[in-house]
Amino acid sequence: KMSSPVKVFGHATSTNVARVLLCLEEVGAEYELVPVDFLAGEHNTPEHPFGKIPAFQDGDLVLFESRAIARYILRKYRTPGSPDLLGENGGAEEAAMVDVWTEVEAQQYHPAISPVVFECIIFPVMRGAKTDQKVVDESLERLRLVLGTYEERLSKSRYLAGDSFSFADLNHFPFTFYFMATPYAALLDEYPRVKAWWEDLMARPSVKRVCANMPTKF
């Protein structure tokens, strides 16, 4: 373990920052959250080539992209007592299933759920913009299809990648958390296995600690 805490650049309320903080909490690593002042253009620092948050620093290593940062944290700071969230000690097949469902979150789930969060929460709060209901309705339709597939998956598998909780499940936390603060939270009730999986995720100590810094009322 490094003697100095790692640094995460961004705000605890940001979905992608929360993804990283969640992994730090899972492995019990010490970290320092460094706020970034968007108005001062501070996010256009060399830490992040695309000028976004989070950025991350561990000694000489600087990283960007929350999923890449998260993997690094889980690999480097994993202790014998903490779960093998990447499945990398279980062999190539277990790691591959974690990778598959991590990609599914990024390529299927996120594009369906995030527009609802952007339209209902992020744009109104950050820009004073009005919700585009057409975008919300189209996204909800897409999300229904995705959740239907997840429901089927979870009827055959305890967690998304298999019988053990993994990085793939964790990745769903940030945007789903905010989705549950929109008027459409009841959608999950239509998919009982998904709902139970979500509640299981929310009960994790690491998730509770990260939630404490994320608002539910806007």
Next chain:
Amino acid sequence: MGTEAKVKVFGPARSTCVARVLVCLEEVGAEYELVHVHLPAGEHKGPAHLARTLFGQVPAFQDGDLILFESRAISRYVLRKGASDLLRENSLAESATVDAWLEAESHNFDRAMSAITFQCFVVPMFMGGTTDHKIVEENMEKLKAALGVYEERLTRFKYLAGDFISLADLSHCPMAHYLLASPCASVLDAYPRVKDWVDGMMDRPSVKKVMELMDAS
């Protein structure tokens, strides 16, 4: 790859996601069988393919009893099983940097290029529609923003993740192939290091082989 049967890739080679996996298989010299899935006929939404992938997308992949989908997940598996150095998993710092640029490829370059190729190729050729030039222009701006970041990065390093080639670089090849074949190819002229980097990758035997499969598909 641990079993005597060849691995199988399901999907048409001309799909960039299928091609991504094929590049990795060629890089590790694995034997594989490419099983064509006819997208225009909706074969990817039929019961056989849905049983493999749940989301009805291509590619799907089979190695013995293991069935995978999502091209970047399959790519990682193929490279690990083939003991390739393209993921740099012997180094925590290097593998993380590869992961970061692979994410960047997915969220920035691929997203913009997918929208552009969908409008320029799929809509007129497969859907009988007309190209929406507004969408193309919006995504060309996003593409240029990504290329600008790459140009800066490639002034400092030979490749995206460092001075070594990795999956983060090669993941660009299938879309780059279509970009070079499109009327938008000249966008690269303003980014000379990016252009050299692309040309260099297109010259690799593995990439050349897959580009031939893409064009023949």
